[in-house]
Amino acid sequence: DGGITQSPKYLFRKEGQNVTLSCEQNLNHDAMYWYRQDPGQGLRLIYYSQIVNDFQKGDIAEGYSVSREKKESFPLTVTSAQKNPTAFYLCASGGVAGTGTGELFFGEGSRLTVL
C-alpha cells in the first residue's frame, strides 16, 4: 500500500542526546515536510524539502536538522540544542508547492519524550 511510514512511534531519550526520527514515503511525492504538534498549538512547520538535496527552514527550525538524500526519505534529527523537544512529530508529503492543490498526506506520527 502507498503511504508514509514514520518510526519509531514512541521514543524516550535523556536530555542532551540527539535523536533521529525516520520518515519514508512510497507515494512518489517530491515534497516532504516535518511538523511539530504541542497541545493547543496546532501544527508548526519545522523543515520542508521540495526536491532531493535541498530543504528550507520552517517556522521553528532551531534545534533541528534534516537531510534529503533520497526522494523517499526525509529524516529529522532533534539535537541537544532544542530546548523543549518533548512533542508529537508529524511527517507529510505532497506535490511541489504551486503545481497541484497543495494537499498533504501524513504519517502516523512519532511521540518523543525527553526525560
Next chain:
Amino acid sequence: AQSVTQLGSHVSVSEGALVLLRCNYSSSVPPYLFWYVQYPNQGLQLLLKYTSAATLVKGINGFEAEFKKSETSFHLTKPSAHMSDAAEYFCAVSPSGGKLIFGQGTELSVKP
C-alpha cells in the same frame, strides 16, 4: 498574508446533534481548502477538500463543507454526531496550490 481562523478551540455536542465547525480564511489568490481529522496519537487524515469545482463538498464519514467566497468561509458540518466523531479537526488553506497553512484546530467532544 494568508491565514486560517478556526472559531472555537473546543466544541461539544450531544450524540445525534448537528456538528458545525467554523473556518474562515484569508487568501489573496484563489484558494484550495481542506479539512483534516486527527484521532489521538495518530496522523492527520483528509476529510474533504475544495478544489474550485462544486462549492458544496462531501467528504468521508458523512461530513460536508460549503465554500462561500463572499464570506471567506469553509465551515464543516455533519447532520448527526456520532461518538466516533470525537477528534481534533483542522482546517487548512493552500493559496493557489502553495504551501498548506493550518488553523489552530478544533477539538470536538460528543456527549452520549
